Amino acid sequence: MTEDSTQSRRQFLQKAALGGAFAGSVSLPILANPDKLELPDNLPDWMRVPGADFSNYGQPSSYEQQIIRWISTNPDAPGNGVSWTPLHDLQGTITPNGLHFERHHNGVPQIDPTQHTLLIDGLVDRALSFDVKSLMRYPMLSRTCFIECGGNSNSGWRSNPIQSQAGYAHGLVSNAEWTGIPLKLLLEEAGIKSSAKWVIAEGADAAALNISIPIEKLLDDALLAMYQNGEPLRPENGYPMRLVLPGWEGVLNVKWLRQLRLSDQPAMTRDETSQYTDLLADGKARQFSFINEAKSLITSPSLGMMLPDNPGIYQISGLAWSGRGTITRVEISTDGGDSWMDAELQGPILDKAFTRFNLAWKWQGEYAILQSRATDDSGYVQPTRKALLASRGKHGFFHYNAIISWEITEEGDINHVYGF
Amino acid sequence: MSMVFRFSLLLLFSKTCFAVDSHQLLGKAANHLSQQSQFNLTITPDGKGLPPGKGSAAQGAKLFYQKCSACHGPGAIGASAEPLVGEVGSLNSNYPEKTVNSYWPYATTLFDYIRRAMPINAPFSLTPDQIYSLSAYILSQDGIISHDVELNQESLPKIIMPNRDGFISFYPDQN
Numbered sequence: 103m104t105e106d107s108t109q110s111r112r113q114f115l116q117k118a119a120l121g122g123a124f125a126g127s128v129s130l131p132i133l134a135n136p137d138k139l140e141l142p143d144n145l146p147d148w149m150r151v152p153g154a155d156f157s158n159y160g161q162p163s164s165y166e167q168q169i170i171r172w173i174s175t176n177p178d179a180p181g182n183g184v185s186w187t188p189l190h191d192l193q194g195t196i197t198p199n200g201l202h203f204e205r206h207h208n209g210v211p212q213i214d215p216t217q218h219t220l221l222i223d224g225l226v227d228r229a230l231s232f233d234v235k236s237l238m239r240y241p242m243l244s245r246t247c248f249i250e251c252g253g254n255s256n257s258g259w260r261s262n263p264i265q266s267q268a269g270y271a272h273g274l275v276s277n278a279e280w281t282g283i284p285l286k287l288l289l290e291e292a293g294i295k296s297s298a299k300w301v302i303a304e305g306a307d308a309a310a311l312n313i314s315i316p317i318e319k320l321l322d323d324a325l326l327a328m329y330q331n332g333e334p335l336r337p338e339n340g341y342p343m344r345l346v347l348p349g350w351e352g353v354l355n356v357k358w359l360r361q362l363r364l365s366d367q368p369a370m371t372r373d374e375t376s377q378y379t380d381l382l383a384d385g386k387a388r389q390f391s392f393i394n395e396a397k398s399l400i401t402s403p404s405l406g407m408m409l410p411d412n413p414g415i416y417q418i419s420g421l422a423w424s425g426r427g428t429i430t431r432v433e434i435s436t437d438g439g440d441s442w443m444d445a446e447l448q449g450p451i452l453d454k455a456f457t458r459f460n461l462a463w464k465w466q467g468e469y470a471i472l473q474s475r476a477t478d479d480s481g482y483v484q485p486t487r488k489a490l491l492a493s494r495g496k497h498g499f500f501h502y503n504a505i506i507s508w509e510i511t512e513e514g515d516i517n518h519v520y521g522f
Numbered sequence: 523m524s525m526v527f528r529f530s531l532l533l534l535f536s537k538t539c540f541a542v543d544s545h546q547l548l549g550k551a552a553n554h555l556s557q558q559s560q561f562n563l564t565i566t567p568d569g570k571g572l573p574p575g576k577g578s579a580a581q582g583a584k585l586f587y588q589k590c591s592a593c594h595g596p597g598a599i600g601a602s603a604e605p606l607v608g609e610v611g612s613l614n615s616n617y618p619e620k621t622v623n624s625y626w627p628y629a630t631t632l633f634d635y636i637r638r639a640m641p642i643n644a645p646f647s648l649t650p651d652q653i654y655s656l657s658a659y660i661l662s663q664d665g666i667i668s669h670d671v672e673l674n675q676e677s678l679p680k681i682i683m684p685n686r687d688g689f690i691s692f693y694p695d696q697n
Contacts, residue, residue, distance in 0.1 A: 176593075176602055176603065177602060178592070178593050178601075178602040178603065179593065179602070179603070179642045179643075181642075182642065207639065208639060208642055208645065219555075221552055221555055221556060221561050222549070222552075223552065223555075223556035223561070228549075228551060228553070229551070229552040229553050229555065229556040230549030230550060230551065230552050231549065231550050231552035231555055232548065232549050232550070233550075236548035236549075237548075239545070239546065239548060240545050240548070241544055241545050287545070288549070291547050291549050292549065302564050304563065304564065308639075308645050309638065309639040309645065310563055310638035310639065310645065312563065312564050312634075312638070316693060316694070318694075361561055363564065365566075367566070369564045369565075369566050369567075369634075370566065370567050370627065370628045370630070370631055371564065371631060371634060371635070372626075372631055372634070372635040372639075375625075375626055375627050375628065375631055375689070376620060376622070376625055376626050376631070379689060381613065381618060381620065383614070384614050385613035385614025385615075385618070385688065386613075386688055386689070386690050387613075387625075387688055387689050387690070388689075388690055388692045389689040389690065389691050389692060390691050390692050390693035391692040391693075392692075392693060497618050
């Protein structure tokens with residue numbers, strides 16, 4: 103602690119005492135308790151010595167250090183890879199900023215905001231550039247939404263179920279409150295020519311990631327986000343500015359955004375042709391499959407946990423989300439899909455955002471397969487794995503959203519299985 | 523002053539004081555910036571954006587060995603990074619392989635991507651001649667172009683990739 107802050111803390115305590123703030127505690131009656139002298143021994147250490155210092159930026163408890171993003175990268179190119187959000191260790195719906203999933207194609211650029219500009223050009227009346235300082239003066243709005251990598255859950259395409267914890271197989275999705283400028287305002291300032299149908303977005307990372315986005319989406323609900331859960335974006339999430347396209351696959355939410363070029367056609371970049379396209383059984387591939395369809399995941403109980411009491415009552419809890427809109431229903435099965443019960447949806451239920459669901463379950467030692475099935479307000483129902491593979495083949499790699507199954511053994515152990 | 527008059531005065535006052543534009547237009551004219559090469563990185567299938575230069579497979583083979591094979595393997599068959607060649611015609615088989623030559627619909631994308639992202643430890647370090655050479659080397663491995671073809675601004679966009687018609691646009695008819 104610095105000299106200044108020590109002094110100001112003393113002054114604060116003095117003033118507070120003078121102001122009578124502690125009068126209440128001084129006047130508490132002292133009870134004639136026969137155990138009084140032994141009391142300090144019965145209290146935990148942290149009640150008998152002053153606690154740790156204040157901190158300029160808070161960190162998780164030292165007892166929760168195992169709650170981390172799981173990183174997987176190419177050893178020859180450590181900046182190319184992913185890190186998964188530990189969804190199995192989290193509750194509620196908001197992903198803490200330090201645990202938001204990452205997908206980087208060539209590392210995290212450390213951008214000096216005074217050196218960064220956003221250029222809007224191409225099919226506009228006037229090309230415009232914006233520096234960070236100017237953008238901070240624009241009207242902003244906040245919206246909570248998930249961002250999901252198109253490659254999330256892609257281990258589901260393998261013929262054997264991967265034995266990874268829920269978040270480390272399905273956590274290339276996170277949910278945050280993003281604050282920024284509606285893209286519409288900036289595009290309209292540049293003046294959109296009627297021939298403009300697509301926008302080529304480009305990031306300022308060492309992959310200069312470029313991708314084509316239909317202009318309708320940018321004019322609809324896209325944000326130029328500058329804040330994430332109330333604080334400036336983290337570098338790994340696009341500092342100083344990124345696109346947020348609610349409900350559309352992660353790669354389109356371009357981080358470190360440096361340019362939007364309006365065009366009459368898509369540019370056919372690497373990340374909209376060779377990647378993020380979904381190969382079908384007949385050898386054709388779906389391209390521009392932007393929307394993340396409805397999906398759900400039981401985060402607890404899930405692989406890596408166990409059921410300690412038999413019989414025992416357990417809270418089945420998980421997350422559901424849809425890139426089309428709001429979650430209207432989540433059903434739970436404990437018998438591998440033979441019968442279903444409605445879970446309780448925890449409000450507020452937001453458009454294109456995580457919805458938490460809960461259901462109490464009494465387990466009596468039987469073999470069980472836990473599944474969750476989400477429905478959204480378009481009527482779309484999350485498919486079984488069998489149905490997904492029947493329509494998409496075995497090699498789609500992207501956009502895997504099938505029902506996820508956890509097997510509970512008679513001993514209370516949990517495994518990942520493919521459903522029936 | 524009557525109440526009505528006072529009320530209308532208040533309305534007028536409110537309007538003049540509070541009905542401001544929602545924001546000030548702070549974008550700076552950027553025609554000059556828009557012309558500069560660092561904001562013209564994207565190359566489209568019609569070849570727009572390709573720089574002058576030329577290269578052929580023979581030059582590309584040497585360069586590939588120096589700059590690329592550590593990750594993409596000898597002959598571009600893949601190692602820690604993905605394979606770039608071979609497997610043409612495999613997409614509807616039980617073991618589809620998505621290589622540049624089997625899957626990518628446009629050769630212009632190859633130039634665009636190499637320039638901006640490769641080699642991964644030094645993006646933007648290759649000259650246009652080198653990128654044309656590497657593109658020629660990769661494409662010639664599967665006979666998409668012959669070994670002696672010179673790639674340049676004119677010839678690269680004319681290449682018809684084997685999987686040119688392999689994509690079904692899912693937008694806007696996603697439903």
